Amino acid sequence: MLSILVALIPGIIALVWQFGPGVLVQIIIALIAGLLAEALVLIVRKRNPLPSLLDGSAAVTAVLLAVSLPPLVPWWATVFGVSFAIVFGKQLYGGLGYNPFNPAMVGYAVLLISFPRQMTAWLPPLEMASTTLSFSDCVSIIFHPHNALSFDGLTQATPLDLLKTQLGMETHLDEIQSARVFGGLSGKGWQWVNMGYMLGGLWLLRRGKIDWRIPLSFLSGLYLIAMFFFLFDSSLYPSPLFHWFSGATMLGAFFIATDPVTAATTPRGRLIYGALIGLLVYVIRSWGGYPDGLAFAVLLMNFAAPTIDHYTRPRVYGHGS
Amino acid sequence: MFKLWPFKGGLRLPSHKQASSLAPLQTMPLPKQLIYPLIQRNGSISQSLVKAGERVLKGQVLNSTEEWSIPPIHAASSGRVVGIQSFPLIHPSGMDGPCNVIEVDGLDESVEFNGFADYRTVEPQVLLDMIHQAGIVGLGGAAFPTAIKLDPPKPHRIDTLVLNGAECEPYITCDDSLLRHFSEEVLSGANILMHILGVNDCLLAVEDEMQESIAALETAQSNGDFRRIKIVPVPTLYPTGGERQLIQLLTGREVPAGGIPAEIGVVCHNVATAVAVHQAITDGEPLLSRIVTVTGQGVRNSQNLLARIGTPIAELIEVCGGYTDSVQRLIMGGPMMGVALPSDAMPVTKATNCILVAGQDEVIVDKQAMPCIRCGDCASVCPVELLPQQLYWHVRAEQLERAMEYHLPDCIECGCCDVVCPSHIPLAQHFRSAKTKVTRKEQEKAKADHARLRYDARNTRKLNEQMEKAEATKRKRELLTKMAENHKSG
Amino acid sequence: MLAVLVLSVVFASFGLILGFASIRFKTDGDPLVDKIDALLPQIQCGQCQYPGCRPYALAIAKGEADIYQCPPGGDVCVKALADLLGLEAKALHSDLGQEPPKRVAVIDEEKCIGCTLCILACPVDAILGAPKFMHTVIASECTGCDLCLPPCPVDCISMEPVNETLAEGYWTEPAAGLH
Known part of the structure; x- marks a missing residue:
């Protein structure tokens, strides 16, 4: 701890x-x-x-x-x-x-x-x-x-806030992102905070204090869905990297979703758990009522963790395939 | 390079093997007393064939030997039978049990041993019986009768003999010592075992850290006809020495749950068992002694001893220079799966591979366990890929059926999960206790079902008796009426 | 009017389906009684005030008997029954005695006069003997129900506790306080 x-x-x-x-x-x-x-x-x-x-x-x-x-x-x-x-x-x-x-x-x-x-x-x-x-x-x-x-x-307003309200007013993404609060990978300030968390998270991984599966699947899940929509229409959907370094992404990936008590526990289950949090974060950010969705995504997946565990039990030695 | 099939999980543990493996192998002097428990593996008590006061010779059979599941026990030296006395048993229950006690007379007179000069001319069935008569059991620690293991049920075709020289628990070096000093006997025993099983492949697994053993085996191999035996160095990873894990590592095959290795064409024996087989077949000598590692901070000199079976553990400790001041606990076996001993009065048995005299730093202190935080470290080290924390959850809630769904019986009780648990939960102990509960429940269920059958049978019988009686009364009455009518008309 | 007609047809068809199902899926015996009986220890001691385990199971299924009347089954049995029937688990009925240790009847063969009264009383035919000949208990069949004690005219039967053997399981739970 x-x-x-x-x-x-x-x-x-x-x-x-x-x-x-x-x-x-x-x-x-x-x-x-x-x-x-x-x-x-x-x-x-x-x-x-x-x-x-x-x-x-x-x-x-x-x-x-x-x-x-x-x-x-x-x-x-x-x-x-x-x-x-x-x-x-x-x-x-x-x-x-x-x-x-x-x-x-x-x-x-x-x-x-x-x-x-x-x-x-x-x-x-x-x-x-x-x-x-x-x-x-x-x-x-x-x-x-x-x-x-x-x-x-x-x-x-935070960059995620601004994005949500402006997109609601049908402003073009390029126009929104020209606002002063955006810059670098995501928003001014926010990218540094996220990088700080990522640094700490990587250190935890190195020390073996957290399981690599949840951060990896969370970030990949978020990246993939963001990439999909970004390629689909980059005038409406910001880039995957923007999502990675915005809001609470890195805090969530390395510190919140990895809480072992409330996460899925089987190896495969953790991959699914992390990926689904990533997807939910994107869904809530893009179409939900709140600018950032980490808390709700994590809580929703907490609900699902026992079920995920149940269906991802590893094959026990000697029990056929 | 031999292809290995690593199993999941496992742990690299500090080996603590230097102390005993560096010291030379010492042969124990004749003990004053020899003690032989009459209790068998399955819990039954076998009949003693000798009476108090009788003189027995070295190699004389002490208990009745009808079944292969109960190999005989032989007196390891000559002496007078004192009688049957109660001793604590080497058993987690700590129960006492009857033991044959022999006072050694120091003459070491022996019955005559007759072996076969060339085992290849002898039928396997004859050799099997000889192995049973020699009292040979698995010397790795489980003490399963060797003859049974060498005679697998007919439908199974055996193609590989695995010899287990990978004692992966820390501290234990008795197999290492055996491989160095009896390398030729190991290989010869392997040939005999292959002859009995009718197989052409033998894999001899040795830990890669035991370089001297590997060298000794290779030298021995080049001096004789041991071409079919393949010496395979395996990684020193706990629990590689577990039978199922070793078979998986060497062959990539998994023993089916609840099954035996023969089902996948493999028979696995400890290297010390191979030596015992060699001695029984070529010299006709029954199993009288074994190598025991005596080690730990609690004993002055750590070393391997060639000890007669039945020697009180106290005498082994004495030969090793006695206890040190830091002695805390006596353990039979290794620190991971060993059994705590209540005293040193009990004897070396065929299953005694190591006496760990644990000192202050070596005792796993019962730390105050904290709640499970579901970190999953236990699952990642479990060599059979169980989910220990889910199992623990169900076991604590006494939901044994759920625990069975999570494959409780497949737990090999290796204790890897205990070691990594950040909350210090004694998981393996919980699982052992749960298994005990399941066994008891099954026994009770069987007993209840049996009683129900007998109760039903008795009720049916009583009902039938009543009906028969009623029938008889009716017939009698009819007869009487008829007779009365006849009388009237007549 | 149409609504009444439609409803009548619907309900009539439901009735037919139910009627068909009750014939088609008819089960022999009462599965509930079997399930209850399976949970009882089959000591056949009659301490529940019924003449055996199955009669008690029948009474429970009918709702005549409560689930806490089986002392040999102990709290485990009460809990299992409560689970099965969706009832609240209670403590054992105090009037019926506590959960006894496992026992087996032993006949003092010196004293036995061969009266066969115990043989008649034994619910599982675990006593062997003939009139005027010494009787003996088949220990493996004895359930330890005590029913042979009262009829014996010379009080030659005693109940001995069953010693645990190593054949049974032996690992205990970790000490309290260790989770």
Whole structure:
């Protein structure tokens, strides 16, 4: 679990570099809320909270959720999301190992549905920001959201947001992508964050901490379907690489979908599981109601994981072909 | 290069073999006592043929020997029978059982042994009986009667003999030692086995790390007529020494679930068994001794010992310089599949390949197990491609039928899943216990079905008796009425 | 009017199908009784207040008997029955005694007078003997039901616990606390 937190560091550095230190404040809030929630539930369940707190799973959930949130989301949203993730997403099912759904994504989905306005208010990346926020600015905005009014142009649509709304208005893709927020592989800022996560993820793979099948099949699935539509009509559908380095792709591929508790467990099952998440992410991004679809794609596939496992049992030695 | 067919999963484990393999093979001095459990593989108790006070000679049969499934046990030296005493058995149950105890007189007088100068002139059936009479069982650890294995059911055509010299559990080096010191006997035994089975191919698997053994075998091979035997170095990967895994590795064939290797044309024997067969056929000498590895941090000198079967383990430890201060646990077998021994009073049996005197760092501490996080590491190391975590799930919920659907009986209990489990769940132990439960359930079911049959049969019988009785009464009444009528009319 | 006609035809045809099915797919005996009987331990001890396992199974199937009346079957049996019948598993009926250990009847052959009363009582014909001759129990057939104890006029039958042998399984579960 500790290595997962370590592997998140490059992504977090990129987040801080591009979107200011708000994410650090969120991580601190989430950690405190997550560990408190975990300890409280365990005490209510009359269990010793120490082993669970030390296994790091609550911390991982908290940090994963914190880095998925817009950096300046109000503190109560973070606290609510993390507590919901730990209590309803994990402990009510019996704690670590028994939860069918990825707790961080449960928290994220609940927040997104409950507070859509706050949850889509992302900051502009470094290159476009009109103001540079200091750590204390972030703290003050997170704890007193109306302080944000004193800053100008603080929030901005993400590239995925923009894409969705503009395509809805039948704007040509080239025109949309000429907007300042796009650039490089995907969007300014976002590509660096995704690269940071990818770096951490590759390190995890190298260390053997995560299974290679899910990231590989997820990214290939996303790439293939994106490539198909891109070749079909490149004026409507952005390139596969745009999808790879947008939104939460890399975070999802290496850190969220690979959560062993909620993923499929058989070798073939994991390939199917990852690929289907990739497809779902694309489907939700392209035709769904939300700009990014990782949380819903993962949760939907969590539902399907036991069935996938059931139909992909490996052939046991001596049982014919 | 011989083509290998690697099996899935498996683990590279630290070997810990240096300590015992570097020391020379030592022959144990005559023990003071010899102890022979009367319990058999299938749990039945065999009849003792000797009485307390009787003098027995080396090579004399101690128990009754009617069935091939119960090979005889021979006294390994001459002495006086003390009688039948209760000793703890080498068995995970830790139960006590009756044992024949012999006080050794030191004369080592022997019955006369007669072998065949040329086995090729002898019918295989005669040789098989000789192997049974010599009390030979599989010396790899499972102790399955060798004669039965060499006489597979008729429909199966055997084409390959596999000799297993790949002891892949860490610490154990008894086969390595045997291959180095008895290489010629191994090859000669292989020839005899091939003659009995009527096959022309023999694959002798040796771990690739056992270079000296391979060299010794190659030298021996060039000195005699052993052309049909192929020496195959195999990777040192646990559990390559498992019969099914080795057969898969060498031939690419899989033993059908619940079946025996003969079904796919293979018979597999341990190299030590081949040596025992050689001695039984050419010298007429029954199985009296075997090589035992004594090793671990808990014993002063790790080494291989040529010990008489029946020697108390305590005497082996003594010859190895006794216990060190760090001794923690006695294990028979290797660290992965061995059985913990409650004391060192019990004897070396035909199945004793290794006495691991585990020290502080070697005992697998029972760590507090954490919940399963379904990481799937267990599935990736399982050599039979089970899904241990799903199995574990069902076993814990006592859903034995579901566990059977996930092929619980195919688990070879190698313990690879235990080693890699990040939550320290003792998976193999759970599976063994579940298998036990399944067996018990099946036994109970069989007993209940039998009782039901007898109950039904009794009810039918009683019903028939009643009906017959009613019939008889009716007939009697009719007869009486008739008689009365006759009387009236008459 | 038409609706009534159509409905009548539909329902009549349903009736025909059902009637046909009940003849075509008729099963001999009551499969439920067999299923229940298969779960009972077949000790035939009568502790359930029925004269044997099958009568008890019949009574359960009819709904006359409860599922927690079989002490030899123990909680395992209650659970299995509850699973089969979709009922809630309960603890064993306390009046009927606890789950006994496995036992086998042994006749003290010195004392036996050869009265054959036990032979008549044995539900599985596990006692061998003739009038005025010593009787003996065939241990492998004995279910340990205790029914031969009361009729014996000289109290020469005792119930001995069955020792576990190595032939049975032997691996135990890992210690508690280890998952």
